[in-house]
Amino acid sequence: xxxxxxxxxxxxxxxxxxxxxxxxxxxxxxxxxxxxxxxxxxxxxxxxxxxxxxxxxxxxxxxxxxxxxxxxxxxxxxxxxxxxxxxxxxxxxxxxxxxxxxxxxxxxxxxxxxxxxxxxxxxxxxxxxxxxxxxxxxxxxxxxxxxxxxxxxxxxx
Numbered sequence: 386x387x388x389x390x391x392x393x394x395x396x397x398x399x400x401x402x403x404x405x406x407x408x409x410x411x412x413x414x415x416x417x418x419x420x421x422x423x424x425x426x427x428x429x430x431x432x433x434x435x436x437x438x439x440x441x442x443x444x445x446x447x448x449x450x451x452x453x454x455x456x457x458x459x460x461x462x463x464x465x466x467x468x469x470x471x472x473x474x475x476x477x478x479x480x481x482x483x484x485x486x487x488x489x490x491x492x493x494x495x496x497x498x499x500x501x502x503x504x505x506x507x508x509x510x511x512x513x514x515x516x517x518x519x520x521x522x523x524x525x526x527x528x529x530x531x532x533x534x535x536x537x538x539x540x541x542x
Contacts, residue, residue, distance in 0.1 A: 387515070389493050395518055396486045399525050403430065403482055405541050406528035407475055414535035415475060416468060426531040428465040430478045431458030433524050437485040440517045443510070445500060446492035452481060 407415075407430070415427040424432070435458050442448055454473055457465070465472065473481070501511030529541060 392493055393490045396489055400483055400486050402525045406532050410535055417534045424464050428458055429524050429527050431455055434481050435459050436521050441489050441492050443513055443517055444492045445496055
């Protein structure tokens with residue numbers, strides 16, 4: 386059985402992955418576009434912040450305040466092709482992601498097991514949370530390849 390502690394460990398793992406995969410990268414490195422298309426690392430990181438907000442709300446939490454600058458990274462948004470005005474800096478993204486990760490753990494703790502058996506958009510709330518954690522893990526996995534595009538090919542994980 387998957388427990389709340391397992392999910393919280395996953396949240397901490399994502400924090401670590403974001404930290405190690407972005408270490409030593411410049412702003413230009415974050416903007417490298419995979420070819421022939423796809424999203425740069427800055428978009429993926431911003432999207433992970435948006436996704437963490439979605440996860441918190443799916444787990445019954447309220448929408449966190451102070452993250453309005455991340456609309457640019459919502460699902461189906463256009464790729465970031467250059468350093469647009471208003472894009473957050475890497476350190477801000479990392480700070481925001483960690484804060485949301487902690488809030489997700491608190492939100493998870495506030496739910497009883499019956500919550501996960503209730504209907505959700507992926508069948509049950511539990512299945513929905515599981516899908517959203519898969520989604521977040523998928524994006525965390527993209528970071529290594531995007532780091533490689535920036536010329537950082539050392540073994541990180």
